[in-house]
Amino acid sequence: MNKAEVISDTQRFDVEAVRRDFPILQERVNGHPLVYLDNAATTQKPQVMIDAISHYYLHDNSNVHRGAHALAERATEKFEGARSTVAEFLNAPSRELILWTRGTTEGINLVANSWGRTQLQPGDRILVSAMEHHSNIVPWQMVAEATGAVVEAIPVDETGTLDIGAFEQMLDTRVKMVSVGHVSNALGTVNAVDDIIGLAHRAGAKVLIDGAQAIGHWNVDVQALDCDFYVFSAHKLFGPTGLGVLYGKRELLEAMPPYQGGGEMIESVSFEGTTYNQLPYKFEAGTPDIAGAIGLAAAIDYLKGIDREAAAAHERALLTYAVEKALATPGIRLVGTAANKVSVLSFLVEGTHPNDLGMLMDQQGVAVRTGHHCAQPIMDQYGIPGTVRASFSFYNTFEEVDRLFEALEKARKFFE
Numbered sequence: 423m424n425k426a427e428v429i430s431d432t433q434r435f436d437v438e439a440v441r442r443d444f445p446i447l448q449e450r451v452n453g454h455p456l457v458y459l460d461n462a463a464t465t466q467k468p469q470v471m472i473d474a475i476s477h478y479y480l481h482d483n484s485n486v487h488r489g490a491h492a493l494a495e496r497a498t499e500k501f502e503g504a505r506s507t508v509a510e511f512l513n514a515p516s517r518e519l520i521l522w523t524r525g526t527t528e529g530i531n532l533v534a535n536s537w538g539r540t541q542l543q544p545g546d547r548i549l550v551s552a553m554e555h556h557s558n559i560v561p562w563q564m565v566a567e568a569t570g571a572v573v574e575a576i577p578v579d580e581t582g583t584l585d586i587g588a589f590e591q592m593l594d595t596r597v598k599m600v601s602v603g604h605v606s607n608a609l610g611t612v613n614a615v616d617d618i619i620g621l622a623h624r625a626g627a628k629v630l631i632d633g634a635q636a637i638g639h640w641n642v643d644v645q646a647l648d649c650d651f652y653v654f655s656a657h658k659l660f661g662p663t664g665l666g667v668l669y670g671k672r673e674l675l676e677a678m679p680p681y682q683g684g685g686e687m688i689e690s691v692s693f694e695g696t697t698y699n700q701l702p703y704k705f706e707a708g709t710p711d712i713a714g715a716i717g718l719a720a721a722i723d724y725l726k727g728i729d730r731e732a733a734a735a736h737e738r739a740l741l742t743y744a745v746e747k748a749l750a751t752p753g754i755r756l757v758g759t760a761a762n763k764v765s766v767l768s769f770l771v772e773g774t775h776p777n778d779l780g781m782l783m784d785q786q787g788v789a790v791r792t793g794h795h796c797a798q799p800i801m802d803q804y805g806i807p808g809t810v811r812a813s814f815s816f817y818n819t820f821e822e823v824d825r826l827f828e829a830l831e832k833a834r835k836f837f838e
């Protein structure tokens with residue numbers, strides 16, 4: 423496929439119009455127009471999301487739930503409205519099943535601690551995939567240590583595809599939790615979560631899906647997935663840092679003890695005993711990230727205004743174009759070549775170190791990530807210390823992919 427063919431394939435997506443909504447894309451870096459290809463680390467923010475947060479602090483700022491004055495009411499209304507926006511976005515059956523966290527990491531820690539410590543027995547098994555982000559490994563290792571459960575890795579093959587056959591073989595009645603990424607941040611693999619969830623449920627296990635890398639690329643429906651928990655970070659969905667979402671099935675959340683104690687999560691407190699609040703507040707101790715939630719709702723509203731399928735088609739075309747260029751470039755080794763992948767081009771260049779390449783590309787205004795991408799086990803499996811990772815969002819262009827490869831060529835000259 424050449425560039426013209428790829429472009430005609432995605433003509434219905436007006437990338438230039440979308441780019442105007444993201445002011446940071448106009449930045450110059452080291453004397454060059456910014457080429458931002460680190461979207462798997464965090465996405466950029468549309469002006470409307472930045473404006474929503476400013477507007478909140480300029481006009482509505484107050485603490486929520488407690489106040490009996492006009493600003494408190496406005497802040498509460500917007501904050502709870504944001505929860506409804508997220509519930510609708512995920513097609514959750516109720517807004518009470520949407521819990522605010524600090525991010526994907528905290529969401530997984532919440533489930534590992536609250537669900538895990540009450541449900542896991544010595545000898546119980548927790549399955550994660552070999553390509554997980556550290557945030558979906560370490561909390562399970564910690565709870566395993568505390569409960570006597572064990573964490574095991576579902577094998578991943580050379581292409582970065584999870585071995586479903588091996589997973590099926592691993593399932594037995596001791597498997598209580600299967601926690602896998604919807605999309606791998608290091609490789610871009612889209613996991614067959616429908617199959618994984620179905621198989622796990624048949625074996626009696628619960629399933630947590632780490633949606634950090636999926637949520638920015640397509641609309642997720644938690645009821646259609648039938649997952650038990652779904653977590654993501656606002657900052658990977660064009661929203662602010664410091665905020666995340668945990669969706670859980672009602673019967674599980676109802677049975678789980680609070681994760682932290684403090685304000686808001688209680689119904690009444692006395693030294694004779696404290697009773698806990700209803701969902702979702704039971705899990706939301708302390709003043710929440712009010713501005714963040716309002717910002718996330720604005721980002722979601724923004725996404726509703728664009729054709730997400732066309733955006734996804736554009737992203738696929740960018741990845742296809744980048745892969746073709748990589749295959750045509752001598753000395754490039756692609757890491758992660760699963761049949762079903764999105765957004766991520768992870769690679770090594772013969773005779774160079776990823777970190778040096780990243781630095782030399784940054785000098786040309788091209789922002790990529792280098793290193794192990796918080797996924798050391800899969801890097802170890804491949805016998806490499808890390809990769810260069812270019813990751814795309816819908817506001818990236820074919821010209822930026824060209825700039826990536828031009829920067830790569832220039833950077834390589836330093837190693838000759």
Ligand SMILES: *Cc1c(COP(=O)(O)O)cnc(C)c1O
Pocket residue numbers: 462463524525526527528555557558603605606607632634635655
């Ligand atoms: C980014 C990421 C995380 C961690 O998200 P935080 O926002 O740092 O909590 C976890 N899993 C995956 C797949 C990620 O991409």
